[in-house]
Amino acid sequence: MAAPGPRSNDPETADESACITTIVDTIADIVPKLRTAFETHRSYEGDYNPSGEEMLAADVYADELLESRLGGLDCIGTYASEERADPIQVGTGLSIAVDPLDGSSNLGSNNGVGTIVGIYDGDLPASGHDLVGAMYVLYGPTTTAMVATDDGVTEYLCSDGQREVLTPSVSLPETGTVYGFGGPVPEWPSAFRRYAMSVQRRLKRRYGGALVADVNQVLSHGGVFAYPSLETRPSGKLRLQFEANPIAYIIEQANGLSYQGSGSVLETEPERLHQRTPLFVGSPEPLAELIETLGGKA
Numbered sequence: 640m641a642a643p644g645p646r647s648n649d650p651e652t653a654d655e656s657a658c659i660t661t662i663v664d665t666i667a668d669i670v671p672k673l674r675t676a677f678e679t680h681r682s683y684e685g686d687y688n689p690s691g692e693e694m695l696a697a698d699v700y701a702d703e704l705l706e707s708r709l710g711g712l713d714c715i716g717t718y719a720s721e722e723r724a725d726p727i728q729v730g731t732g733l734s735i736a737v738d739p740l741d742g743s744s745n746l747g748s749n750n751g752v753g754t755i756v757g758i759y760d761g762d763l764p765a766s767g768h769d770l771v772g773a774m775y776v777l778y779g780p781t782t783t784a785m786v787a788t789d790d791g792v793t794e795y796l797c798s799d800g801q802r803e804v805l806t807p808s809v810s811l812p813e814t815g816t817v818y819g820f821g822g823p824v825p826e827w828p829s830a831f832r833r834y835a836m837s838v839q840r841r842l843k844r845r846y847g848g849a850l851v852a853d854v855n856q857v858l859s860h861g862g863v864f865a866y867p868s869l870e871t872r873p874s875g876k877l878r879l880q881f882e883a884n885p886i887a888y889i890i891e892q893a894n895g896l897s898y899q900g901s902g903s904v905l906e907t908e909p910e911r912l913h914q915r916t917p918l919f920v921g922s923p924e925p926l927a928e929l930i931e932t933l934g935g936k937a
């Protein structure tokens with residue numbers, strides 16, 4: 640089984656590093672506006688996104704603000720989002736795939752929500768190995784950003800439009816203490832159900848229904864997050880371009896492992912912009928047990 644740690648994503652160039660820095664600074668700058676919008680834009684719009692989900696006004700607001708600010712950067716060529724059918728050409732340069740508001744159904748109950756950004760060197764849909772960087776923002780009691788490049792993962796505290804380093808180098812412990820598994824238990828594949836029975840004997844359940852918040856608990860405490868394939872959703876629920884690839888890249892850069900049923904998430908063949916995938920990410924030990932139980936390689 641592959642040793643945990645960064646996979647074979649090519650090291651980013653100086654220009655790509657500079658672009659990633661500008662993206663992170665731009666997002667830190669608009670975080671206050673996004674947080675305000677989560678207070679005021681809570682109604683459903685009646686419009687549906689390409690994944691068939693009814694969009695909140697906050698989904699639309701976040702998408703439009705991110706498109707105007709990130710799409711306006713000289714180093715960005717393509718902007719794509721969970722809320723739009725197709726990528727839009729905004730210039731020449733890197734491609735960004737955005738989940739503007741992750742966990743939007745948590746907004747009404749005032750639980751954690753996030754924003755996820757995948758930064759790809761290549762046309763979309765792209766392979767996870769085309770990622771040169773990825774980040775997420777977690778809007779919790781405080782607002783934090785987790786930023787992964789080929790140098791590793793850094794956690795920032797975001798306030799007043801600025802960011803300051805909170806954790807210079809984020810690294811997952813071998814085992815950890817928490818697990819979070821999504822989807823209705825009766826619809827889990829039997830092998831995953833067997834795995835869940837084993838894990839819940841020794842890890843603490845932490846599941847809140849927003850990918851960013853649930854993954855952040857795994858990055859903070861170590862453990863495993865999973866959203867497996869389901870009877871009614873054989874390809875799982877999470878989107879490869881906007882959610883699974885960026886999260887898998889962050890986890891692998893933090894010395895963890897990702898898996899989608901036959902290998903690393905980053906190996907998944909990109910076919911459609913909104914394709915879904917099962918997602919398993921976390922510390923080496925619980926992921927090794929999962930991979931052994933479900934078969935396949937890391």
Ligand code: AHG
Pocket residue numbers: 692721738740741742743744821822848849850851866876
């Ligand atoms: P989004 O709000 O961007 O559509 O994402 C929701 C996703 C993800 O955040 C979370 O892990 C998952 O939906 C939760 O699904 P369940 O509601 O089935 O638990």
Ligand code: MN
Pocket residue numbers: 692721743
């Ligand atoms: Mn959605």
Ligand code: MN
Pocket residue numbers: 738740741742850882
């Ligand atoms: Mn999401």
Ligand code: MN
Pocket residue numbers: 698721738739740741742743
């Ligand atoms: Mn979303």
